[in-house]
Amino acid sequence: MTTTTDHTIPDAAPIVLEKTVVKSWKTPITLSIVALLSIVLFIVFRRGGDTTFTFAGGRIAPSLPQLVVPTTLTCVILTTLLAAMAALSWWLLARFAKVPLWYSSVFAFIFVVAFLTWAAGDNSRPLPITSLLLGAVSLSVPYIFGALGGVISERSGVVNIAIEGQLLAGAFLAAVVASMTGSVWLGLVAAVVAGVLVSFILAAFAIKYYVDQVIVGVVINVLVLGLTNFFYSQVLAKDASFLNDPPLLPSLPIPGLSAIPVIGPVLFDQSIIVYLMYIAVAAVYIGLFHTRWGLRLRSVGEHPQAADTVGINVTGTRFWNVSLAGAIVGLGGAYFTLGSVGSFSEDMTGGQGYIALAAVIFGRWDPIRATLAALLFGFASNLQYTLAAVGSPVPSEFLLMLPYVVTILAVAGFVGYVRGPAASGKPYIKS
Amino acid sequence: MKLELRGITKRFGSLTANDHISLTVEPGEIHCILGENGAGKSTLMNVLYGLLPADEGEILLDDEVQHFEGPGEAMKAGIGMVHQHFMLIPVFTVAENVMLGHESTGFAGFLNLNEARKRVREISAQFGFDVDPDALIEDLPVGVQQRVEIIKALSRDAKVLVFDEPTAVLTPQETDELMTIMRQLRDAGTAIVFITHKLREVREVADRITVMRLGKVVGEASPTASNAELASLMVGRSVELTVQKQAARPGDPALQVRGLTVIDHIGQLVVNDVSFEVRAGEILAIAGVQGNGQTELTEALLGLQQHVEGEIELDGNPLSGLSVRNVLDAGVGFIPEDRNEDGLVAEFSIAENLMLDRSDSAPFVKGGTLQLGFRSTFAAEKVSEFDVRTQSIDTAVGTLSGGNQQKVVLARELSRDLRLLVAAQPTRGLDVGSIEFVHKRIVQARDSGIPVIVVSTELDEVDALADRIAVMYRGGIVGIVPGGTDRETLGIMMAGEQPDDPNGPAPDPHDDEGRSGTRGEAA
Numbered sequence: 037m038t039t040t041t042d043h044t045i046p047d048a049a050p051i052v053l054e055k056t057v058v059k060s061w062k063t064p065i066t067l068s069i070v071a072l073l074s075i076v077l078f079i080v081f082r083r084g085g086d087t088t089f090t091f092a093g094g095r096i097a098p099s100l101p102q103l104v105v106p107t108t109l110t111c112v113i114l115t116t117l118l119a120a121m122a123a124l125s126w127w128l129l130a131r132f133a134k135v136p137l138w139y140s141s142v143f144a145f146i147f148v149v150a151f152l153t154w155a156a157g158d159n160s161r162p163l164p165i166t167s168l169l170l171g172a173v174s175l176s177v178p179y180i181f182g183a184l185g186g187v188i189s190e191r192s193g194v195v196n197i198a199i200e201g202q203l204l205a206g207a208f209l210a211a212v213v214a215s216m217t218g219s220v221w222l223g224l225v226a227a228v229v230a231g232v233l234v235s236f237i238l239a240a241f242a243i244k245y246y247v248d249q250v251i252v253g254v255v256i257n258v259l260v261l262g263l264t265n266f267f268y269s270q271v272l273a274k275d276a277s278f279l280n281d282p283p284l285l286p287s288l289p290i291p292g293l294s295a296i297p298v299i300g301p302v303l304f305d306q307s308i309i310v311y312l313m314y315i316a317v318a319a320v321y322i323g324l325f326h327t328r329w330g331l332r333l334r335s336v337g338e339h340p341q342a343a344d345t346v347g348i349n350v351t352g353t354r355f356w357n358v359s360l361a362g363a364i365v366g367l368g369g370a371y372f373t374l375g376s377v378g379s380f381s382e383d384m385t386g387g388q389g390y391i392a393l394a395a396v397i398f399g400r401w402d403p404i405r406a407t408l409a410a411l412l413f414g415f416a417s418n419l420q421y422t423l424a425a426v427g428s429p430v431p432s433e434f435l436l437m438l439p440y441v442v443t444i445l446a447v448a449g450f451v452g453y454v455r456g457p458a459a460s461g462k463p464y465i466k467s
Numbered sequence: 468m469k470l471e472l473r474g475i476t477k478r479f480g481s482l483t484a485n486d487h488i489s490l491t492v493e494p495g496e497i498h499c500i501l502g503e504n505g506a507g508k509s510t511l512m513n514v515l516y517g518l519l520p521a522d523e524g525e526i527l528l529d530d531e532v533q534h535f536e537g538p539g540e541a542m543k544a545g546i547g548m549v550h551q552h553f554m555l556i557p558v559f560t561v562a563e564n565v566m567l568g569h570e571s572t573g574f575a576g577f578l579n580l581n582e583a584r585k586r587v588r589e590i591s592a593q594f595g596f597d598v599d600p601d602a603l604i605e606d607l608p609v610g611v612q613q614r615v616e617i618i619k620a621l622s623r624d625a626k627v628l629v630f631d632e633p634t635a636v637l638t639p640q641e642t643d644e645l646m647t648i649m650r651q652l653r654d655a656g657t658a659i660v661f662i663t664h665k666l667r668e669v670r671e672v673a674d675r676i677t678v679m680r681l682g683k684v685v686g687e688a689s690p691t692a693s694n695a696e697l698a699s700l701m702v703g704r705s706v707e708l709t710v711q712k713q714a715a716r717p718g719d720p721a722l723q724v725r726g727l728t729v730i731d732h733i734g735q736l737v738v739n740d741v742s743f744e745v746r747a748g749e750i751l752a753i754a755g756v757q758g759n760g761q762t763e764l765t766e767a768l769l770g771l772q773q774h775v776e777g778e779i780e781l782d783g784n785p786l787s788g789l790s791v792r793n794v795l796d797a798g799v800g801f802i803p804e805d806r807n808e809d810g811l812v813a814e815f816s817i818a819e820n821l822m823l824d825r826s827d828s829a830p831f832v833k834g835g836t837l838q839l840g841f842r843s844t845f846a847a848e849k850v851s852e853f854d855v856r857t858q859s860i861d862t863a864v865g866t867l868s869g870g871n872q873q874k875v876v877l878a879r880e881l882s883r884d885l886r887l888l889v890a891a892q893p894t895r896g897l898d899v900g901s902i903e904f905v906h907k908r909i910v911q912a913r914d915s916g917i918p919v920i921v922v923s924t925e926l927d928e929v930d931a932l933a934d935r936i937a938v939m940y941r942g943g944i945v946g947i948v949p950g951g952t953d954r955e956t957l958g959i960m961m962a963g964e965q966p967d968d969p970n971g972p973a974p975d976p977h978d979d980e981g982r983s984g985t986r987g988e989a990a
Contacts, residue, residue, distance in 0.1 A: 331559075331563060334558075342553075342555060342556055347540070458557070466518070
């Protein structure tokens with residue numbers, strides 16, 4: 037068996053087509069518009085006085101001294117910086133044909149700092165950085181759980197529009213069960229069960245009966261909304277103290293880490309559900325890319341027939357992974373009732389499942405990137421509350437739009453050409 | 468391991484795809500199953516591989532009856548398959564694809580990729596493949612992808628290996644190499660089933676030949692049988708294997724393409740600075756392995772591509788930059804390579820499909836209303852002229868056979884007043900009878916003075932039709948040679964190299980004079 041052909045074709049090298057770069061002027065144009073906007077906002081409509089940032093501590097972490105900066109001067113410096121970076125981006129594109137992502141990220145960060153300085157200027161109330169970040173993390177929790185569920189489901193080939201319904205069902209059942217039994221732990225279990233049940237509907241219609249997945253997802257969301265509204269008004273409202281008064285999850289500070297200023301209270305003095313979230317992000321990432329489970333899951337989402345021909349049960353793999361996605365999203369739903377609010381109310385998810393879906397796409401079906409996207413959306417959501425509290429000059433109607441504007445800009449403006457799992461949304465029909 | 472099929476029958480509704488098929492494959496032999504598209508070869512193999520349940524019959528391995536619930540069980544029993552459409556996941560690496568389904572794992576299901584890499588290297592070394600276990604499948608040429616399929620089957624200790632139309636995507640050189648690999652495997656004791664419709668390959672490599680037609684085994688043949696014998700057995704009647712055509716009488720240059728470049732959405736030059744001309748009354752065949760820019764080139768001619776640079780002129784009028792509508796109105800006929808995707812609307816009737824690209828003006832539409840009477844007359848006329856076998860002109864095109872569908876496309880395009888005909892893979896997936904018909908009509912179009920471009924990956928077709936042959940490789944034209952150039956030379960060019968004959972064609976692809984000089988010289 038050593039008779040090799042003497043003319044082995046040297047064709048193992050990848051086909052490398054000559055490449056040219058279609059320069060996309062999108063980034064420099066966007067940066068320039070933002071820079072222009074900054075000049076108008078921060079310099080033309082400049083605000084005087086001082087801006088105060090506070091860095092409050094938590095129950096364990098010490099406070100940092102507050103930072104007082106002159107509003108006008110800081111704004112002028114930062115805006116000049118923004119303008120310079122925008123100008124430099126044109127040169128970068130002309131020279132290297134590409135504006136790196138970190139460059140845009142730094143630009144965005146400076147813009148946010150400038151905006152906060154301006155919004156909290158004029159000797160208004162101090163801007164509490166710790167609570168701004170803490171709130172951002174809190175609001176991100178459902179987004180992150182939702183996005184993880186979306187990533188798993190779509191990677192296995194089923195579009196999960198039903199994230200919204202899974203969140204809402206999780207929130208509802210968690211509240212009811214925790215309230216009836218008095219146990220938050222049983223509440224968490226109930227949330228998982230609720231998410232899985234909703235997933236079963238999606239899985240059954242999408243995988244077994246080949247119904248269009250987007251339509252099934254939307255219908256499920258409407259169904260869950262209707263059901264929870266009905267039970268809320270007809271049942272929960274009649275005996276709220278028994279059915280809708282769940283205990284809240286206790287905070288569990290992690291020794292050591294929770295004593296770090298700012299970061300400690302934001303990340304490490306949280307309830308169990310947030311720690312479960314950290315674990316889930318890591319587990320999903322490692323699982324997807326380094327284990328047999330992930331390899332098989334991705335294979336049925338990319339090329340189900342190929343998976344079938346090597347003996348992988350496509351239908352089963354999809355079914356159980358869609359269910360797993362439902363379990364994760366359901367847990368995220370529990371955060372609404374057991375983690376933050378303390379009772380269920382009608383439509384309390386308010387479309388956050390759709391934002392989680394945007395995070396999946398913005399994060400390019402990667403659990404880590406999707407988590408970062410969800411954090412960005414959470415930050416945008418919380419900014420409105422914080423700014424309203426410090427009394428900023430921006431009208432509150434505009435601030436209400438903020439998370440959605442950021443979502444649209446992020447998905448439409450910065451995602452561009454991305455490639456999702458090849459078979460996502462397509463039912464697998466054996467020929 | 469010995470494989471035996473006994474009386475396998477598989478029905479799809481009223482259609483019997485396999486009718487009591489019996490055959491035996493001994494270890495250490497290459498058993499060819501020869502048959503046309505639609506003869507039931509692939510169905511039979513899918514039954515064998517557990518992808519489809521048989522309605523009747525048994526599969527025996529070493530005289531033991533097997534019951535496969537799915538491909539996993541067939542694989543465990545020692546059957547491996549190299550599929551016609553590769554069953555590889557494009558975004559996975561070679562090692563990941565090879566291990567998928569029988570992964571070696573460590574603690575908590577963590578993948579042991581090193582083990583898989585080692586396996587790939589071992590098998591590669593054994594057969595002299597040069598495959599990098601960490602390369603992504605989508606970056607590999609099809610020839611190498613096929614080796615990955617073979618490695619995948621061998622890594623599961625396959626004792627019976629099925630090759631389903633394996634040469635469709637290969638260059639002639641790659642095909643020869645595959646034959647060598649098949650012989651190596653046979654000598655190592657593997658039983659090989661080789662499914663094909665290409666006579667040349669069968670005669671070269673087969674130890675035994677079983678011929679199938681319309682779902683039945685119609686006989687065995689010896690590898691020493693002639694092409695004509697094999698063909699008549701396969702088709703059921705004697706067929707003309709070559710197209711009768713007169714020498715071309717080329718007129719003035721009609722289509723001129725200069726410096727055509729097409730850029731795809733990720734910035735790759737899928738067509739790279741291509742220049743050529745087609746004269747009235749000649750057929751220029753564009754040969755090359757699939758995926759070397761032929762699709763994009765034809766689409767650019769029609770105005771379907773977004774980023775196009777360079778000039779296209781038809782009879783002195785520029786075509787570049789025109790909308791598809793205007794290109795069609797300029798007299799360009801287009802037979803797309805995928806008739807189901809781009810050529811026809813499956814749910815529409817034959818009559819509707821026949822007027823698809825003329826739905827904006829008289830005589831089919833007047834004052835915004837369809838002229839149904841005219842449409843029916845027209846359709847009836849074309850159906851008989853182009854011999855479309857159908858019950859009625861109102862039959863949905865999707866229910867027709869591939870050959871009849873292609874006749875509808877052909878009828879639609881040829882019934883316009885053409886100044887240029889572009890035919891991309893005009894006979895892909897057709898039976899021999901339809902191929903004859905399509906080829907005749909294309910030659911007729913040429914003889915009526917229309918310049919014709921035929922894109923084909925099949926050298927038989929290129930050979931049959933071409934007056935001149937342009938060979939494409941990685942987006943560029945390697946060279947333009949006269950029709951009738953031997954396979955060897957074309958094969959070398961299809962791999963991107965100039966043939967080393969010092970007097971042969973070695974034109975600078977950017978030098979028009981060099982090319983026409985070559986043509987004169989070689990003719």
